Amino acid sequence: MSMRKIGCEGCDNITCPSTKEVLAQDVAKGVKTAFHRVDDRGMSACLFGSGGVCCRNCNMGPCQIIDGVAEMVGVCGATAETVAARNFSRMVAAGSAAHTDHAREMVQGFIATAKGETEHQIKDVAKLHTLAKVFDVEIEGRDKNEIALELGEKCLAEFGQQSGFLTMLKRAPATLQAMWKKIGVEPRGIDREVVELMHRTHMGVDQEYKNLMLQANRCALADGWGASMMSTELTDIMFGTPVPIRSIVDIGVLQKDQVNVTVHGHEPLLAEALCMAAQEDDMLALAKKAGAKGINLVGVCCTGNEILMRRGIPVAAGFIQQEIVLATGAVEAMVVDIQCIMQSVAEVAKSFHTDIITTNYRAKMEGAVHIQFDDDNAIISAKEILTKAIANYKKRGKFYIPESKKLDVVAGFSNETVNYIQGGRFRASYRPLNDNIINGRIRGVAAMVGCDNYKYSDDTHEIIARELIKNNVLVLATGCSATALGRAGLMRPEAAQEFAGAGLAEICETLGTPPVLHMGSCVDNSRLLLAVSQMVAEGGLGEHISDLPVAGTSPIWMSEKAVAIGQYFVGSGLYVIFNALPVTGSKKMTKYITEGHEELSGGKWAIEPDPVKLAHKMIAHIDDKREALGINKKQDRVLFDMDMRRDLGGGAVAGVGCAGPGS
Numbered sequence: 001m002s003m004r005k006i007g008c009e010g011c012d013n014i015t016c017p018s019t020k021e022v023l024a025q026d027v028a029k030g031v032k033t034a035f036h037r038v039d040d041r042g043m044s045a046c047l048f049g050s051g052g053v054c055c056r057n058c059n060m061g062p063c064q065i066i067d068g069v070a071e072m073v074g075v076c077g078a079t080a081e082t083v084a085a086r087n088f089s090r091m092v093a094a095g096s097a098a099h100t101d102h103a104r105e106m107v108q109g110f111i112a113t114a115k116g117e118t119e120h121q122i123k124d125v126a127k128l129h130t131l132a133k134v135f136d137v138e139i140e141g142r143d144k145n146e147i148a149l150e151l152g153e154k155c156l157a158e159f160g161q162q163s164g165f166l167t168m169l170k171r172a173p174a175t176l177q178a179m180w181k182k183i184g185v186e187p188r189g190i191d192r193e194v195v196e197l198m199h200r201t202h203m204g205v206d207q208e209y210k211n212l213m214l215q216a217n218r219c220a221l222a223d224g225w226g227a228s229m230m231s232t233e234l235t236d237i238m239f240g241t242p243v244p245i246r247s248i249v250d251i252g253v254l255q256k257d258q259v260n261v262t263v264h265g266h267e268p269l270l271a272e273a274l275c276m277a278a279q280e281d282d283m284l285a286l287a288k289k290a291g292a293k294g295i296n297l298v299g300v301c302c303t304g305n306e307i308l309m310r311r312g313i314p315v316a317a318g319f320i321q322q323e324i325v326l327a328t329g330a331v332e333a334m335v336v337d338i339q340c341i342m343q344s345v346a347e348v349a350k351s352f353h354t355d356i357i358t359t360n361y362r363a364k365m366e367g368a369v370h371i372q373f374d375d376d377n378a379i380i381s382a383k384e385i386l387t388k389a390i391a392n393y394k395k396r397g398k399f400y401i402p403e404s405k406k407l408d409v410v411a412g413f414s415n416e417t418v419n420y421i422q423g424g425r426f427r428a429s430y431r432p433l434n435d436n437i438i439n440g441r442i443r444g445v446a447a448m449v450g451c452d453n454y455k456y457s458d459d460t461h462e463i464i465a466r467e468l469i470k471n472n473v474l475v476l477a478t479g480c481s482a483t484a485l486g487r488a489g490l491m492r493p494e495a496a497q498e499f500a501g502a503g504l505a506e507i508c509e510t511l512g513t514p515p516v517l518h519m520g521s522c523v524d525n526s527r528l529l530l531a532v533s534q535m536v537a538e539g540g541l542g543e544h545i546s547d548l549p550v551a552g553t554s555p556i557w558m559s560e561k562a563v564a565i566g567q568y569f570v571g572s573g574l575y576v577i578f579n580a581l582p583v584t585g586s587k588k589m590t591k592y593i594t595e596g597h598e599e600l601s602g603g604k605w606a607i608e609p610d611p612v613k614l615a616h617k618m619i620a621h622i623d624d625k626r627e628a629l630g631i632n633k634k635q636d637r638v639l640f641d642m643d644m645r646r647d648l649g650g651g652a653v654a655g656v657g658c659a660g661p662g663s
């Protein structure tokens with residue numbers, strides 16, 4: 001195969017074979033990607049912006065602040081720490097707002113479903129009952145739709161609630177709830193906390209950085225324990241709680257003889273409707289009439305993760321591959337809704353027969369076709385979108401689809417599944433995980449979340465995850481991090497034997513799981529909050545989330561949502577490490593979030609740009625926590641006999657092919 005030189009320095013950040021292969025083809029010749037634009041910008045990042053000390057919040061500036069230089073405060077007198085805290089807080093507010101608006105749509109879709117106004121159904125009745133109890137909704141003698149309607153309305157009310165506190169805070173350990181109460185950061189209502197944080201960052205309002213950070217905490221907690229958790233839970237109830245499922249993550253999942261439709265964005269209402277419509281006879285007949293063998297729906301970004309987790313639909317691309325997937329020339333339509341969609345996809349699509357179809361009134365784009373997705377007529381909307389894609393099939397010109405690398409992933413590790421595989425249906429629990437952390441086979445747990453970013457090598461997630469699992473740290477992954485780790489082959493059960501340390505490999509072999517567990521999309525980071533809460537409740541690993549040998553990272557983040565997620569993890573007691581944070585222009589603010597914050601919630605931030613060092617800082621944190629718990633003793637390697645295996649698996653050695661928690 002003749003390879004065209006991709007030819008940009010940013011392209012040095014590409015290690016993914018499929019990405020390289022596509023960009024090297026003639027068909028991709030005219031395509032400019034963000035990798036190229038990182039180069040073309042030809043200037044290094046502004047130091048004030050990177051340090052978080054450029055203030056644009058009023059028209060006396062912009063003011064660029066130099067920490068410690070008396071003349072270089074803002075015109076209003078704002079200091080480096082005030083400006084850094086304001087900018088950081090605005091990122092938390094924007095990230096939380098994004099999750100909030102997504103969650104509101106899901107709750108409204110859930111209510112409409114309960115009323116019978118959509119084509120969807122209440123699928124997971126056991127989970128409906130569990131959540132109904134959390135919200136004090138009566139379940140005895142009531143129809144599932146009746147319960148769902150009351151639950152949905154109670155959830156919706158929490159967006160506009162003005163006082164009291166969010167219901168799902170009570171799912172946190174009592175110790176954490178007490179801490180939140182003591183420092184006054186229990187979120188009262190979801191929208192209220194975003195609005196108040198925006199208000200407090202306005203010129204001349206909250207000028208005490210630590211006080212401002214309290215509200216940043218409250219806002220982020222409203223996201224994690226409110227909006228995101230509601231979204232995950234109600235989506236599971238409506239579309240099914242994920243169970244282990246095999247699929248593929250690679251650009252090579254595009255099909256040469258089918259109508260390829262990529263669904264990109266975040267809200268699964270659209271994606272689910274497309275999945276249903278793509279299987280209907282009239283759509284398949286239309287595709288055949290156009291000369292195609294079928295309709296191949298594949299995912300991009302977090303929507304991809306949603307339909308991978310619940311339906312096993314392959315993921316074609318993570319965030320940094322959204323242009324690459326179009327550069328194959330083999331995509332008839334890229335259907336997008338909200339968030340993480342680069343404006344450049346419309347430009348890339350111009351080189352091909354591809355339509356970019358926007359579907360949400362909130363998120364339009366020049367050069368795209370807009371077909372408004374209507375929840376109440378979801379299948380009709382979905383069919384209109386697919387009809388447009390099918391019509392493009394005949395216009396397809398030269399294209400190139402890389403050979404699929406056929407690296408399977410096993411996804412679907414919801415909390416319910418993790419409970420189930422550890423103990424079967426009758427003894428489902430986190431006990432085996434806690435026990436194996438205590439006995440040292442598993443050193444600790446790492447959460448890997450969030451984005452990819454063109455500025456850094458695309459194998460960063462893989463480097464970190466390999467280092468962690470080699471050192472017996474179990475990895476829980478979500479979002480584009482999960483996609484990258486799937487692409488790297490770390491979500492196959494066999495990866496445990498190939499790459500994990502002996503203790504972790506033994507546990508994975510016993511349970512039949514990969515060493516990296518896919519827990520879903522970015523809103524599904526709320527699953528991680530419940531996982532750590534359950535680890536505390538199970539006992540033996542301390543009384544606080546902050547006692548657990550657990551660490552989190554979003555190592556090459558790009559979205560403000562990642563900052564909101566990081567902050568709700570920190571506000572819940574976790575250690576969270578990013579490669580960079582725009583606060584370093586202020587010494588006080590940096591010290592506060594990396595040290596002082598620990599006094600508030602037990603959690604703190606850390607910053608480390610080098611991926612291997614970052615992994616080792618996570619491991620060092622895990623070891624510190626093990627030491628404090630008195631469990632950091634070296635264990636002799638023990639070979640499991642059958643009795644021990646039975647004990648570990650709660651009597652059932654449940655493989656990933658199990659029917660799952662809801663069965």
Ligand code: NFS
Pocket residue numbers: 301302303319339340449450451452478479480481521522558559561562
């Ligand atoms: Ni989350 Fe990052 Fe976007 Fe999903 Fe991907 S870029 S913060 S992982 S798709 S939201």
